[in-house]
Amino acid sequence: MRRRSGCCKVLAAAAAISAILIPCVLAKDYVVGDDKGWTINFDYQAWAQGKLFFVGDSLIFNYGPEQGRHNVFKVNGTAFKECTTPADVQPLTTGHDRILLKTAGRKWYICGVGFHCTAGQRLAITVLEQGASVPSPSPSPLPLPTPSPPLPTNSTNAPPPAPSAATKAAVSGFVMAFTVLAAGWDIMTKA
Ligand SMILES: *[C@@H]1O[C@H](CO)[C@@H](O)[C@H](O)[C@H]1NC(C)=O
Numbered sequence: 651m652r653r654r655s656g657c658c659k660v661l662a663a664a665a666a667i668s669a670i671l672i673p674c675v676l677a678k679d680y681v682v683g684d685d686k687g688w689t690i691n692f693d694y695q696a697w698a699q700g701k702l703f704f705v706g707d708s709l710i711f712n713y714g715p716e717q718g719r720h721n722v723f724k725v726n727g728t729a730f731k732e733c734t735t736p737a738d739v740q741p742l743t744t745g746h747d748r749i750l751l752k753t754a755g756r757k758w759y760i761c762g763v764g765f766h767c768t769a770g771q772r773l774a775i776t777v778l779e780q781g782a783s784v785p786s787p788s789p790s791p792l793p794l795p796t797p798s799p800p801l802p803t804n805s806t807n808a809p810p811p812a813p814s815a816a817t818k819a820a821v822s823g824f825v826m827a828f829t830v831l832a833a834g835w836d837i838m839t840k841a
């Protein structure tokens with residue numbers, strides 16, 4: 651029993667190392683509506699609530715193979731509000747439509763079939779720049795600021811910028827993780 655718990659500590663240390671060394675920047679796929687898919691009578695605003703969409707992530711609209719059942723139009727805010735489909739744009743119709751979020755900002759999607767949009771089949775999201783940490787709580791359509799290099803710290807004798815803060819953080823993280831690992835190993839061998 652005690653061996654086992656020591657072993658778990660080692661595993662936890664290993665997990666800590668990977669968490670530090672592998673920053674999570676992988677693009678994510680969001681299946682709109684999860685297993686309900688893209689349909690009427692579903693609250694897509696509630697679905698989007700609390701999710702953070704970043705440039706590089708994708709939305710997947712699933713609505714089955716039947717032609718004409720649903721579709722996906724990317725629209726502007728006005729068309730979203732009024733449920734109007736643009737005459738000059740073809741909708742997506744595959745039933746498994748993937749939309750890559752290429753730019754930051756507010757995005758709107760509606761179904762153009764019948765009165766599906768007014769029946770709730772519409773989604774509005776805000777896409778964040780990669781590296782943005784906090785979504786803007788303001789609903790105004792202001793463009794998000796482009797990421798800028800960190801401001802220089804106000805230090806009287808500023809050290810040269812190399813090694814970078816990120817490198818330092820990684821090194822100290824590594825050292826910390828190894829300390830944890832060593833502690834775990836110590837516990838395991840003593841157990
Ligand atoms: C929104 O889209 C509609 C339909 O495509 C278009 O007629 C309208 O001019 C657009 N509005 C704005 C503000 O871009």
Ligand SMILES: *[C@@H]1O[C@H](CO)[C@@H](O)[C@H](O)[C@H]1NC(C)=O
Pocket residue numbers: 804805
């Ligand atoms: C930098 O810090 C000094 C005091 O440490 C202060 O007098 C100075 O106004 C600061 N400069 C800026 C740009 O904040």
